[in-house]
Structure formats: C-alpha cells, structure tokens
Amino acid sequence: MDREILRRLEKLNQLQLTEQEKEAFLAFYAKQENEMDVLNSINTDETERMVHVMPILTVVREDKVIKKYSREDLQKGAPETTEGYWQVPRLVE
Amino acid sequence: MATKYETVIGLEVHIELATESKIFCSCSAKFGGEQNDHVCPACCGMPGMLPVVNKHVVDLGMTAGMMLNCDINRVTTFDKKSYYYPDLPGSYQTTQWFSPVAVNGTVRINTSKGEKDIRIKQIHMEEDAGKLVHDDWTNTTFVDFNRTSVPLIEIVSQPDLSSAEEVVAYLERLRSLLRFAKVSECRMEQGSMRCDVNLSVRPEGSNVLGVRTEMKNMNSISAIERAIEYETARHIDAIENGTEELVQETRRWDDIKGKSFAMRNKETAGDYRYFPDPNVMPVCIDDEWFDGIKASLPEFPEVKKDKYITELGLGEYDADLLTESRALCDVFEEAYAECGMAKEAANWIISNCMKVLNRKQLTADMLDINGKALGQLIKLVADGKVGNANARKILDEMFENDIEPEKYAEENGFIVSNDTSKIQDVINAVVAADQKSVADFKSGKEKALMALFGKCMKELKGNCDPQILREMLLKTIQ
Ligand SMILES: [Zn+2]
Secondary structure, three states: OOHHHHHHHHHHOOOOOOHHHHHHHHHHHHHHHHHHHHHHOOOOOOOOOOOOOOOOOOOEEOOOOOOOOOHHHHOOOOOOEEOOEEEEEOOOO | OOOOEEEEEEEEEEEEOOOOEOOOOOOEOOOOOOOOOOOOOOOOOOOOOOOOEEHHHHHHHHHHHHHOOOEEOOEEOOEEEEOOOOOOOOOEEEEOOOOOOEEEEEEEEEEOOEEEEEEEEEEEEEEOOOEEEEEOOOOEEEEEOOOOOOEEEEEEEOOOEOOHHHHHHHHHHHHHHHHHOOOOOOOHHHOOEEEEEEEEEEEOOOOOOOOOEEEEEEOOHHHHHHHHHHHHHHHHHHHHHOOOOOOOEEEEEEOOOOEEEEOOOOOOOOOOOOEEOOOOOOEEOOHHHHHHHHHHOOOOHHHHHHHHHHOOOOOHHHHHHHOOOHHHHHHHHHHHHHHOOHHHHHHHHHHHHHHHHHHOOOOHHHOOOOHHHHHHHHHHHHOOOEOHHHHHHHHHHHHHOOOOHHHHHHHOOOEOOOOHHHHHHHHHHHHHHOHHHHHHHHOOOHHHHHHHHHHHHHHOOOOOOHHHHHHHHHHHHO
C-alpha cells in the first residue's frame, strides 16, 4: 500500500481523507501486508477453492411478495427526502 | 489496395427475470408503483439485513442456461462487485463472478451467410440497480429503490459476432428462446432486455485483436444496428486516418445524435474488486432440482413448428404464426387435445383470438384463455350447436371469465334450435312482412334472398343451422 494506491481507493469510494487519516491507513495496511506476505508464501496449487468460511449451503425462499414496511417508516432516519425519494448529494458531473 | 477490416463483437445482454419478488428480499419485482413503494430494509441497504435467495431466480437462471446449451454449475455462488453510486445503497452489487450459474453454451443463429454457432461464455444472476433522478434546481439526486434488487441474468457471449446482422439474429434468437421458456418477456423498449456491445476492428485475417470499446444505452434492436455501424466506422477511421487515438473505454450511444460518446470517470471504471459475498451462502443444485428444471424445458420453437406441419397437417404460415409465441402454442395444443381438429384450432387462434387481442391492445404472449374451453367451443361450432357469430361472443366472454362454453351458450340462448316448426313460424312472419323482397327474388334478384335470410337469422338470434334455414326459406317462397 502506497500513497498512489490509497489515492485511487479514496477516489473509488468517493472519500476525502485528512492527512492524519491517510497516515493512519498507511500504517494499518503496512501491518496487514506483512501478514498477506505470509499467506502468499503458502503453496495452494493443490488446494480446492474455499467457497465460504462456513460449511453450509444457503436456504432459498419461495417467490412470494410480502409487504411489511411502509415508505414512511423506512425513510424516518433519512437525512433528506422529497416526495418519497431519498435525496442525496448529486454525483453525476 | 485498400485494407479490408473485420469487426469483432461480443455482447453482454441483461435480462429481467419474470419473477413476482426481488432476488434477495420479498419486495414486489413488478414494474411501476409509486417511488420507493416496493422497498424494505434489505433492498434499501439498511445495516444488518441479510439477503435470502429467491428460488425461482435460480430456476430461471438454470432454465436460461439449459436453453442456451450451457453447463450448469451445481454449486453456484454470489460475489460483491464494488462500486460507489447511490443507485445501489450498499455501494456494491451482488452478482456472480467466481462460479456463475451457467457456463460454456452455444446459440445457433441464421443469417444471409448461413448458420453459425455463437459461444456463450457464461450466464450469471445478479440484482438490478435503482433509479436516479438528477434535480438541477437543488443540485441533488433523487433516489428510487423500487428496481433495486430486481432479479436479472447477464448473458455474456464470446467475441464470435462479426456484423450488425449477426448481432440482430443473435438477439432475436435469445429473445425467442427465453420467451418460450418463460424466463423473461425480453422487451427492449421496456428495459427488460438490455444490451452492451463490446467491439473492436482488425485487418481481415489478423489474429491480433484491436482496441476494444464498450457501448451502452441502446434501447432497441435498430439502435444497436446503428450503434455498431457507427462504431465500426469510427474505429476504421481512427486506424486508417489517425483521426483520433482509440482507447479501451466505455461509451454511451446517443441514438438521436447518431453518435457514441466517451463516458467520463475513466480512472474508476472497471475496477470492481470482486470478492465472495459472505452474506449469501453457496446455492447447491441437487439432482432433484436439476432434473425438475430439465423436465420443464419447452421444445424449441422450430421443433414445435416442424411437428405442427408434419404431424398435425398445418400449413407453414400458420405454424410460423403459432410458434412465434409460447402462449399461442400452449392454447393451441390444449384446444387441439380437446377437439382433435388442428386446422380449426389454429384458425380460431390466428383469426378470432388475435382479433380480440388486437382490440384489447395485447400482444400474443398475453393470450391467457383456457385452451380446453376453446377446444370445446370449436366442437360446439363443428357440431352445429352454436352459430359462428354467437361463438365469437362466447370467445369474448372467455377472455373475461373462465366459463364452460356449452353451459354459457345454454344460459344465454346461443344453442342452435332444430325445432323446425319454430323456424317455419319465423320464416312465415318475415315473408309476410317483406313481400317486396319475395317479389324481387322471384324476378331474379339473388340478393333479395340474402336480405330475407338475414332477417330470419336475426329473429332466431343466430341459433339456427344456416343450411336448414336456407332450404326452408327457399321452399317457402318458391
Ligand atoms: Zn426489499
């Protein structure tokens, strides 16, 4: 992890980090990277891909419509709404 | 000599699945509704909500895979595709990347150059995104999550297509097969079928691929044709004349301007950082589930067509019309099974049912009448129990309610009466009241007979064998 990768991740996630936060992230990832190196050094050529950490499969549900929530309830915690829309900062240029 | 170029095209086709509910929650997947009416904490991204897979989405994903000759992955998994945009509230889309439901298929197309197999790389299941409305006045964006998590499949082809004609043939074939298997209505104009075009150009015979661009936002098959022709010309122009430098990028097609435009944000496009979604466990398709779907697959349209012609004796034209839509085939086969008269059943559907559909502004796919009842109605007409005009009234009623034709005919006085004394009474009354027509007929005016016949038929409310009426009428006035 270097400053260039961090800048790119910042952009991908639409974030703006302060200088202090950047230092903290770089320090954090430097530690993770050592651990990644250990993992990468293990030979996994013969190992089957692990699909999930839990050895269980999903349960599926029947295709049935259930309406349990009202728009008003769902939007109670929203910072801003207009005529039933969530209203967010404009993202398109 | 001028260099000849060939176009290399691969398609990504998104198809909205015909389910009642969304892919990971029980909200309605139906089109329309007021903004944010088909929404719950799961599909509007509230923290702590867990997705639960809709079984029917997997049914349809498998069905699509089998219709396109794919191998089905018996353990299929979901992955997160990261992208930060408010049309998906979790800042990722749940899709399939590492183990999609179906892989390695083929679709056979027919063009002026003959038959060709287009290879399918994979079909994956995923959720759709919501709708954004950008508001200039407040410089904010309004978000509607009704479409968020509506189930889609994406069908990814190999770059085996080489012209707009082949692309059109491929899309029409996909649409026909998937409609037949009831996977989707595949309506481009309503957005239930969407297509991204990956295109590059290279000198003919070269085996090095040119720079590839991806085009989005074509809303009809003809727009796709135009976009491919424009983009091919743009690439060749850039290669030959150096008018611009071709770069790998995503472009938006503007059908009104007839041009494609580079989409901005090149730096962040395509960097999706896929990783397995820990919230959705793997879906395991056991033998029972797999075999059940396999057994439910419909015959291919051309197989049905062939059967209709060779086994049931239909003409090619009728067979073509019927096999354009699975709904027509279903009603036809049920009606035929009931009445045993293939040509009559085909006629009733192609002429009478289509007329009603047109009047109601419905498409053939929306034909939803009881085929068995139609077969009974056809028998009533063939047996001379119900006249043609009244039979059409009964058909109208069949579009509204699930009726038993014979019972309905009896209740509404539509049963042809063979009570000759009653017919004679009517004829006598009509003849007595219209001596002029009788005289006209006797002086050689054939038309006058039709006038009398019509009046009698009207008086009898259509419930009379026309042959009997005609004979009795002639006997009376001659
Ligand atoms: Zn929901």
